[in-house]
Amino acid sequence: MTLPGDEVDELVRLRRQLHRHPELRFTERQTAATLERLLGPLGRIRTGIADTGVVLEIDGGAPGPTVLLRADMDAYPVQDSKQEPYASRNPGVCHACGHDVHMTVAYGVAARLAADPPARGAVTVLFQPAEEIPFGADSGAAAVLADEAFRDRRFDAVLGLHCWPDLPAGAVGIDRATAMAAKDAFRVEVLGRAAHAATPALGRDAILGLTAMVSTLHAAVSRSRNPDELVAFNIGTIAGGASQSQVAERAEATGTLRTHDPVVRERLKEVIERVARQQAAALDLGVRFTWANEMPPVRNAPEVVALAHAELSGHVDVVDLPVPPLTTDDFALLGALGPSLYVKLGVTGERGGAPLHSGAFDVDERCLATGVAALERLTRAVLDGRLAAEAPAPVAGAGTAATPAEAVAR
The missing domain is CATH 3.40.630.10 (Zn peptidases)
Known part of the structure; x- marks a missing residue:
């Protein structure tokens, strides 16, 4: 035509x-x-x-x-x-x-x-x-x-x-x-304790915790899906800290999970939130986890x-x-x-x-x-x-x- x-x-x-x-x-x-x-x-x-x-x-x-x-x-x-x-x-x-x-x-x-x-x-x-x-x-x-x-x-x-x-x-x-695909966006906020960079033992480093969490989350999602399950996981933003001379009190990341199968979707959402909380606890850090923009x-x-x-x-x-x-x-x-x-x-x-x-x-x-x-x-x-x-x-x-x-x- x-x-x-x-x-x-x-x-x-x-x-x-x-x-x-x-x-x-x-x-x-x-x-x-x-x-x-x-x-x-x-x-x-x-x-x-x-x-x-x-x-x-x-x-x-x-x-x-x-x-x-x-x-x-x-x-x-x-x-x-x-x-x-x-x-x-x-x-x-x-x-x-x-x-x-x-x-x-x-x-x-x-x-x-x-x-x-x-x-x-x-x-x-x-x-x-x-x-x-x-x-x-x-x-x-x-x-x-x-x-x-x-x-x-x-x-x-x-x-x-x-x-x-x-x-x-x-x-x-x-x-x-x-x-x-379905989309589930998330934000993870890592909560630490500020201190001078010269005395890091007095603080709890939120940036260190978040960077460790990023790698752990990618690995956890990869090992929690089967090869025939279509999945995309991305962490697209990272922000945190107030000064190069301060142990960061707070850091956050946002990302998305993309899936087709509702069973896979719920399984991986549980994995992502659980691993984020476990990783924060392992470093004596607080965490706030939020899901948003959940699209079918x-x-x-x-x-x-x-x-x-x-x-x-x-x-x-x-x-x-x-x-x-x-x-x-x-x-x-x-x-x-x-x-x-x-x-x-x-x-x-x-x-x-x-x-x-x-x-x-x-x-x-x-x-x-x-x-x-x-x-x-x-x-x-x-x-x-x-x-x-x-x-x-x-x-x-x-x-x-x-x-x-x-x-x-x-």
Whole structure:
């Protein structure tokens, strides 16, 4: 399926505009204003969803199935290192996870649906704030679900897509069941006793305790999982101490655990907390341990997976993804609104590309037309009633078998 050249040019312009002006979670006001201006002629819009989100409603000619399309809006707190005219103009902020692409694709689908309205049904296009979640912060998807605009609503299908550097531009990947992992974020605070560096015996060194704890936790998680259990464990921040001449009174670290299996998830959470407490006690240190941002996995509904293979094969390059990644996304929460599918959009060109959350991340912009074509076709298939009530048995060899490279932990 090919988009006309003028539509592609418009998509490229919009993507670059959004990329130049990224905004962090719950501050996406310029982004929302840009979307409001573009979406106004397409249907009914509501702004202020979960504070900075935008919703567009497009009705068909008669009652029928309903579809929710979701695109996240926020950027990532990293410096843009690209030397491109469309590089970020906001210091320390960059669309390093492709949300500019997600919004552009959602707009492209909405524009095509408005230009050729479906015969029946209705489409809700959600531009969601705050998908990136620092430790202890709120999820944008959770805020959307609490907003009166989505209270007590259900959809026949909930669709979204995510940039995927493991796939080439022109391809879309479909995970068989799990599209993203569960995430459990943690913070461990080590509590010691301050003393002069010249008299360390009078103190209890929180930094020493924390550094020992980091190595011990990595080893404990590694030896508490089996080789066939997909797990990612990361400690991403460490802070502590007040002076080079003082035995540190306090130090803290934050990290995440990513899993697919709920049994493995609970086993490793128990291991992490127990080992942290034991390591602190061994060095006569106090400890405070906190879990936060506990996010369920993104599950693709089997009937929507089957529909995607049936409708997209032969129109775009569909790649069957048998090994689920260990990235996470609060799209998982939107699965409460209806059967969902999270498509992986190939974005890598012939020269390769940087990973997600890198300041060098960029896309081959041919992916924009592919994303629009795929989501529009899926949306119209649902509106036409082609979403089966029950998933058919999996077809061996559906799509192109491919195992994605180990994904970058989000």
